[in-house]
Amino acid sequence: MTAAGSLPGPDPREAGTQLRPGLWHTINSRYPGSMITKPDFVPLVALRKPLSECRVTFVSSCGVHLKNDAPMEVAHPFGDFTFRRVPSTAKHGDLIIHQLKYPHDDADLDINVIFPIERLQELAAEAVIGALTPEFFSFIGYNMDPERFEAIVARDIAAAVVEEQRADVALLAPA
Template identity: 30%
Template structure:
């Protein structure tokens, strides 16, 4: 791990198709029926949980825009498909869902993010894909990203708020321009688009050589529905 202007940065070494990918979401995604304890800051979600069995417990995103497809915020199904395509080694056994944007940034960095990084290390994560989905959760996602990089695990964030993300100096970040907040990896029920965005984000591991860059790309060939 190196630092550039006090931003931790772990270089990606090896081949993506040999790496396990872990999702860290700050959108409040949860398995249906699961009730977290009051002091629970994050949970492990088994990677074999289909997106159809997930739900949102936070309400900063209108669930109706998800159109029943939680993959846009927590792309569990898409990672299995990318494994089948030979793009990645597969998902880690568990992914991580952070439960609230109310957390103090200082507490995230000193207490919660190190616990998350330790859990990711135990999962043997080769790469971590961070998703926030809302401007309210963006700073927390970047704070977690910094600590995970300090632990020597390379990360990529996907953001819908590039200006705010740049202010946090992310190690690596990708912005699919034109997609509304909540559609982190593409439009609902468009798996091909979602896989494309995930792979373009992951490919930054091989192209970004210093932290702080947010790579933007437009997807104008997809019609957005208001």
């Protein structure tokens, strides 16, 4: 254990990140039209059974995929409107992130900081949740055309989650 005095200084990434006020406007002024406001709330769907019997899926915009899968298209100015399937049995060492626009150096050390696949495997083993769907889903968050994104990526992933993977619960995380 290191003495408090010899610990490195504050992480520069902390600066201005607490609560990130005004992020919506910041991003939207940089990439006009990329941020969305919806007028309506989606009615909540209730859990139909205890969590310990639920099949859980995970959806992430961190751009992670299996190492032998095709990389995400990060050079394209409007983004990549495809997604990748990640087997829910995958480990840190099987996975790689190809994405710009957010820091993933810590995720390169431990993928679970942004895609907690191994923690979810543990929760399933401990029967906190019933099981994991065979596949999780990943895409890149840099998509500058929300309508196109909604029409293609959102619908296709939602359909796969609900109809094909038969998830009872979906956890989601941006990056």
